[in-house]
Every structure is written in C-alpha cells, then in structure tokens.
Amino acid sequence: MNFWFSIFRQTGRNLRQTWTTQFMTCLTVSLSVLIFSFFYLIYLNILSAGDKVTDDLRLVVYLDEEPGPEMQEQLRLKISQFDQVQEIKFISREEAYSRFAEQLGDNHDVLTDMPTDFLPASIEVIPLKTLRSLSQIKLFSEYLATLPGSQKVQYGQNWVERFYYFTQLLSIVVLLSGVLLILTATFMVASTIRLTIFARQEELELLKLVGATNNYIRTPFLLEGILQGLIGSLLGLTSLYILFQWITRHFSGAGFLDLFTFTFFPPGIIATIILSSIVLCTAGSYTSMQKFLRI
Amino acid sequence: MTEAAAFQTAMIEIIKVGKSYPPNVTALTDISVSIASGEIFFLIGRSGAGKTTLLKLLCNMEKPTNGLIEVAGMNIHQVTGNKLAKLRQRVGMAYQDFRLLTDRTVAENIAISMEVSYKKPQIIHNRVRNLLAQLQLEDKHDILTGDLSRGEQQRVAIARAVANSPALILVDEPTGNLDATSTEQVMELLIRCRNSGATIVIATHDEALYRHSTHRIMKLHNGRLDSLTRGDGQGRPNTAEATDDTEATDGSDDEI
Structure with missing residues (x-):
C-alpha cells in the first residue's frame, strides 16, 4: 500500500x-x-x-475677460508649466452662450432677451490620465486659480470628493x-x-x-x-x-x-x-x- | 533461524535503568539485563512490581529517569522523528489495557499496524485472516471490537502486536482474561513469531505460563531486580543466575 x-x-x-x-x-x-x-x-x-x-474629468477656469491670441499662448505655457495636460481649450463668451443654449434644448428661448456675452470666457483643461488622486487634482486646481485673470476654477469638486471618500471607505x-x-x-x-x-x-x-x-x-x-x-x-x-x-x-x-x-x-x-x-x-x-x- | 544464530546479537540492552514519577514514586531502580535476539523472556512479579513500566520504557512510551536502553543497537530514547517511527514499526506491543479502537472492526484494528508501514492491501487482508484463524476469531472479522468479550479483545490486541512481523514483541499480561485453550493458542502464536526470528518479552504474573518453560525469567520486586533465572522445563526454577548464552538452552523452548 x-x-x-x-x-x-x-x-x-x-x-x-x-x-x-x-x-x-x-x-x-x-x-x-x-x-x-x-x-x-x-x-x-x-x-x-x-x-x-475621471476619464471625463475637466477643470474649467473662468476668466475675467476674454484673452487675446497672445494671452492665450501665455496661459497655455503657464498651465503646461505645472504639469503636462492632455488638452487646453479656450471657450469664448459666444461659444459659452451657444453651448448653454444647446444644453437648454427646447427651453433655449429663455435666453432670447439675454446678451450673447453674458457668460464669462473660460479655459477647459483636460488633465492627463495619470492625474487621478484627489490631492493632485486639488493642487492643480489651486494652481489654475493663481493664473492671471482667473476668476474661479470648477471641476465638480463636491462630486469628485464624495466619490473619492466613498472609494476610501469601501477599501x-x-x-x-x-x-x-x-x-x-x-x-x-x-x-x-x-x-x-x-x-x-x-x-x-x-x-x-x-x-x-x-x-x-x-x-x-x-x-x-x-x-x-x-x-x-x-x-x-x-x-x-x-x-x-x-x-x-x-x-x-x-x-x-x-x-x-x-x-x-x-x-x-x-x-x-x-x-x-x-x-x-x-x-x-x-x-x-x-x-x-x-x- | 537457528537459536544459536539468533542469540549472537543482543536485541535489548538495559543498563542501570531507573524510573521515578513525581512527586516521589520510584517504579524501577537499577535494572540491568541483556535480552538476545530471538529469545523469549519472561518478566514476572506481583502487581506494582514495575513490569508494565519496564515494557513502556522498552517501547518508548515513557523515558527512563536514568540509565540506558538500547533496542537493536539504538538508544531508543534519543531517536526521534521518522527514525523513531521506523523503530516502532519493528516493535509490536500488546498492552494490558488492549488500546483497541472500539469503534473499528477487528480486522481494522489488526490492520492498523501494517497500514502504517504501507503493506499492500492484499497482504494485509491475508495476514489478518491468517491471524484470526490462528486465534480462532475468524467469525469476528467484521465485528466492532467494542462488542467483543474481554478475552476476545485480548487476543485481538495480541494479533495486532504481531501482525507486522516485528523484530521485538512486548506482551503485557497476555493471558489475564483467557481460558486454558485460548492461552495455548496465544502462546503457540508467540512461539511461531519467535521461530520466525522475533524477540519476545512477556510480562505476566500467571505462573502457568512460565513454570514449565526453559526461558529466562526475570523477577521484579518493588521495582528492583529480585532474581534472573532460567526455567528447567520441570517447573523448578534454576537457582543459578541465568545467562543469555546459547548453551544454556536445552532445545525444548517451544513447550508452554
């Protein structure tokens, strides 16, 4: 055996x-x-x-006034100094107005009495996929807020933070x-x-x-x-x-x-x-x- | 194997062995004896004399407090692990309390000692059948040992001890619960094992077992060696201290 x-x-x-x-x-x-x-x-x-x-994550920098082509180049340089980014896009007041009207869809007539330049110009910054953690995003947003002419930076802070803490809790x-x-x-x-x-x-x-x-x-x-x-x-x-x-x-x-x-x-x-x-x-x-x- | 050849080497060497249990119970004191290969050796004495303790020391169930015990040339109390397991496979012990697994059948109980040395199932099966036939227990093959009488349990315990054809067989009170016929069967079985080369140590206080034998008889008294004699086959112990040399035997060992 x-x-x-x-x-x-x-x-x-x-x-x-x-x-x-x-x-x-x-x-x-x-x-x-x-x-x-x-x-x-x-x-x-x-x-x-x-x-x-986060693939769709974009930081929007609202500006005091619409930047000219030279200013746009300077801002582009400044942003790239912090980190490489996937894309930087300048949105003029008119473009912001037409986007908004498009988002309103059938209700766009509420804008008929409004001037086409009532929305501020902005820069849309799409960071690289490597920028994932909440602290990195916060740092980048703080940096963008220091850009000349920057009024406010938005990236859906509340949502991103809640999601981040939820995943922390889950882990x-x-x-x-x-x-x-x-x-x-x-x-x-x-x-x-x-x-x-x-x-x-x-x-x-x-x-x-x-x-x-x-x-x-x-x-x-x-x-x-x-x-x-x-x-x-x-x-x-x-x-x-x-x-x-x-x-x-x-x-x-x-x-x-x-x-x-x-x-x-x-x-x-x-x-x-x-x-x-x-x-x-x-x-x-x-x-x-x-x-x-x-x- | 001739007795002369078998006796050439000592199977067991016991040198100045003592065993004490706490707090201050002395079970054995200064026991020294040499048991030859192929010898049948009787260990006698009243209850509490130290017979079972000595057998436990010989099968490494317990360690001596002092002294040396060698089995087949090995200090058994220094052997550990697989070497100890291999050594134990060569030692068969029939315990006074039988140590049977009462929820297992007779066949399973006997087979256990062969299973641990990986014998083939067919060999185990045949050996179990053969042993049961020798002890007239054929009809008990599939009976749970818990359902057997004391006498039957005792015979199963002896069958298990000899099943693996060990070189050393230790038997503690083998006939305590047996009638004359069963005693004869058990002794015949043990003698057959001896004839195949096994050394057999029998601890008993049943005088009928050793009275007419020509084997050496060691008497213990209060844990001390009282006498070491050789039976003369007539029921009169030889008063001279027995030795384990070949010449001392007269060739009539197989008588009970």
Missing part, C-alpha cells in the same frame, strides 16, 4: 466520521469568502466606474472583511481540526505507538484543510455569482447601475481567492497538528 493510498483512505474515513463538523466549517469558510468577495466585487466595480468618470471595508476572512477561516479550521484531534486522540496516540510517521498522521488533516478551503471558497464564490446574476438581471438599465457596467471577477482574481482560502485553511490545520505532534 503506498503512502497516498493510505492517506486518502484515512482522509475519507475522517470525513465520514466528522462530516457534521466539517460541513459547518465549510459553511463558515464560504460565508467569510462571500462577505469578503461581495465587498471586493463592489469595490472593483466602483473603481472601474471611477476610472470611466477600508474590503480590508476589514479581508482580515475577517483570514481570522475566521484560519480560526474555524484550526478549531475543527483541534476538535477532531481531541475526538480521535486515542487513535492518533495508537498510530504513533505502532510507528506511524508524523507525515502519515498529519497529511490527512492537511488534506481536510485543503478540501475545506477549496469547497468553502467555491461555495462562497458560487453564491456571490448567483447574487451577482440576480442583481444584474433585476437592476440593469435602471438608475445607478446604468452608470457603469457591473462585471464579475476576472479568472485571475477568482483563482487568487480560492488559492488564498486553501492556503489559510491548510495553515490553520497545520498549526493544530503541530501542537499535537509536539506533545
């Missing part, structure tokens, strides 16, 4: 004898994976939505649930294995006395840890996928979810979550066994 044949037989026997405890552990692991993956999925989707929104939740996953999975598996060891102490002692090697005693427990990690994470991810399908089916095309495409984890992340779960559960099992084998 070779080593692995004996080990698989032992593992099968253990699982049969302690299946209720094993099942409860699997459920706990899957719940931990589900909680973590749920927040992580939202986080990833919000980040990708944020990327799309904390993801981090916390990640830590929770690590602690719960490791602790639960370690406890289960400890209970199993306790229940089978007599047998394990006997195995030692008849000459079983530490690997012979330990490996079935490690396999149990691997199985708990694998099955637990697969259950958790499958539940999340079902939940994801339900959400996309019931909420697609409506309001908030219409802002971005809600996508599931790519295969790389799925594999990483499963692998991490297996590693954690095996580590929990290993530590319990080490304590026993040291006695």
Whole structure:
C-alpha cells in the first residue's frame, strides 16, 4: 500500500466520521469568502466606474475677460508649466452662450432677451490620465486659480470628493472583511481540526505507538484543510455569482447601475481567492497538528 | 533461524535503568539485563512490581529517569522523528489495557499496524485472516471490537502486536482474561513469531505460563531486580543466575 493510498483512505474515513463538523466549517469558510468577495466585487466595480468618470474629468477656469491670441499662448505655457495636460481649450463668451443654449434644448428661448456675452470666457483643461488622486487634482486646481485673470476654477469638486471618500471607505471595508476572512477561516479550521484531534486522540496516540510517521498522521488533516478551503471558497464564490446574476438581471438599465457596467471577477482574481482560502485553511490545520505532534 | 544464530546479537540492552514519577514514586531502580535476539523472556512479579513500566520504557512510551536502553543497537530514547517511527514499526506491543479502537472492526484494528508501514492491501487482508484463524476469531472479522468479550479483545490486541512481523514483541499480561485453550493458542502464536526470528518479552504474573518453560525469567520486586533465572522445563526454577548464552538452552523452548 503506498503512502497516498493510505492517506486518502484515512482522509475519507475522517470525513465520514466528522462530516457534521466539517460541513459547518465549510459553511463558515464560504460565508467569510462571500462577505469578503461581495465587498471586493463592489469595490472593483466602483473603481472601474471611477476610472470611466475621471476619464471625463475637466477643470474649467473662468476668466475675467476674454484673452487675446497672445494671452492665450501665455496661459497655455503657464498651465503646461505645472504639469503636462492632455488638452487646453479656450471657450469664448459666444461659444459659452451657444453651448448653454444647446444644453437648454427646447427651453433655449429663455435666453432670447439675454446678451450673447453674458457668460464669462473660460479655459477647459483636460488633465492627463495619470492625474487621478484627489490631492493632485486639488493642487492643480489651486494652481489654475493663481493664473492671471482667473476668476474661479470648477471641476465638480463636491462630486469628485464624495466619490473619492466613498472609494476610501469601501477599501477600508474590503480590508476589514479581508482580515475577517483570514481570522475566521484560519480560526474555524484550526478549531475543527483541534476538535477532531481531541475526538480521535486515542487513535492518533495508537498510530504513533505502532510507528506511524508524523507525515502519515498529519497529511490527512492537511488534506481536510485543503478540501475545506477549496469547497468553502467555491461555495462562497458560487453564491456571490448567483447574487451577482440576480442583481444584474433585476437592476440593469435602471438608475445607478446604468452608470457603469457591473462585471464579475476576472479568472485571475477568482483563482487568487480560492488559492488564498486553501492556503489559510491548510495553515490553520497545520498549526493544530503541530501542537499535537509536539506533545 | 537457528537459536544459536539468533542469540549472537543482543536485541535489548538495559543498563542501570531507573524510573521515578513525581512527586516521589520510584517504579524501577537499577535494572540491568541483556535480552538476545530471538529469545523469549519472561518478566514476572506481583502487581506494582514495575513490569508494565519496564515494557513502556522498552517501547518508548515513557523515558527512563536514568540509565540506558538500547533496542537493536539504538538508544531508543534519543531517536526521534521518522527514525523513531521506523523503530516502532519493528516493535509490536500488546498492552494490558488492549488500546483497541472500539469503534473499528477487528480486522481494522489488526490492520492498523501494517497500514502504517504501507503493506499492500492484499497482504494485509491475508495476514489478518491468517491471524484470526490462528486465534480462532475468524467469525469476528467484521465485528466492532467494542462488542467483543474481554478475552476476545485480548487476543485481538495480541494479533495486532504481531501482525507486522516485528523484530521485538512486548506482551503485557497476555493471558489475564483467557481460558486454558485460548492461552495455548496465544502462546503457540508467540512461539511461531519467535521461530520466525522475533524477540519476545512477556510480562505476566500467571505462573502457568512460565513454570514449565526453559526461558529466562526475570523477577521484579518493588521495582528492583529480585532474581534472573532460567526455567528447567520441570517447573523448578534454576537457582543459578541465568545467562543469555546459547548453551544454556536445552532445545525444548517451544513447550508452554
């Protein structure tokens, strides 16, 4: 009889004898994976939505008066001194008026009595994609405010700030649930294995006395840890996928979810979550066994 | 294997071994004896004399407080890890309290000592059947050991101890719960193992077991070596201190 044949037989026997405890552990692991993956999925989707929104990010510098061609060149130079930008566009008073009228659509007649130069001239600055963090955007906006003739700088501050803080909050939740996953999975598996060891102490002692090697005693427990990690994470991810399908089916095309495409984890992340779960559960099992084998 | 060849090397060397338990219980004091390969060795004495303690030291279940114990040339209390596991695979022990897994069948209990040394399933199956036949337990193959009588459990424990064909077999009170016929079967089995080259140490206070034997008999009293004699096969212990040399045996060892 070779080593692995004996080990698989032992593992099968253990699982049969302690299946209720094993099942409860699997459920706990899957719940931990589900909680973590749920927040992580939202986080990833919000980040990708944020990327799309910041693709449209532009800073508008309102000017006291319309700059002439020479002044435009000077301003262009000044802006480029701070950082390279993707595009700088000067908007004249008339152009601002026609844009506004266009935005009003059918209601544009409210502007009939207004002079075409009542809106201020402005510069539209589209930063490079590398300018992503809130502090960088703030710095750039403060710099633009110091330009000669600058009246006010706008980039949807409130919205950008709220979005930024929301993603910060989400990353904390993801981090916390990640830590929770690590602690719960490791602790639960370690406890289960400890209970199993306790229940089978007599047998394990006997195995030692008849000459079983530490690997012979330990490996079935490690396999149990691997199985708990694998099955637990697969259950958790499958539940999340079902939940994801339900959400996309019931909420697609409506309001908030219409802002971005809600996508599931790519295969790389799925594999990483499963692998991490297996590693954690095996580590929990290993530590319990080490304590026993040291006695 | 001839007895002369088997006796050339010592299987067990016990040198000035003592064992104490806290706070101040002395179980063994200054025990020294050498047991040859292929020998049947009786360890006798009243309850509490230290027989079981000595067997526990020999199978490395416990460590001596002082002294040296060598089994097959190895100081067993310095061997660790896989080497210790390999050594234990060569030592079969039938415990006084049997140490059977009561939720497993008779066959599973006997097989356990062979499984740890990765014997092939067919070999395990045949060996289990064969041992059960020798001990007249064929019909108990699939019975849980928890459902057996004490006598049957004792025979299963002995079968497990010899199953892996170990080089050293330690048996603690092998006939405590057995009738005369079962005792005879057990002793025949142990002698067959000895004939295959195993060294056998039997701890007992059953005089019927060793009275007519020609094997060496060590008597313990309050943890001390009281006497080391050789049976004369007539029920009269030899008063001279027995040695483990070949010449001392008269070839009638197989009598019970």
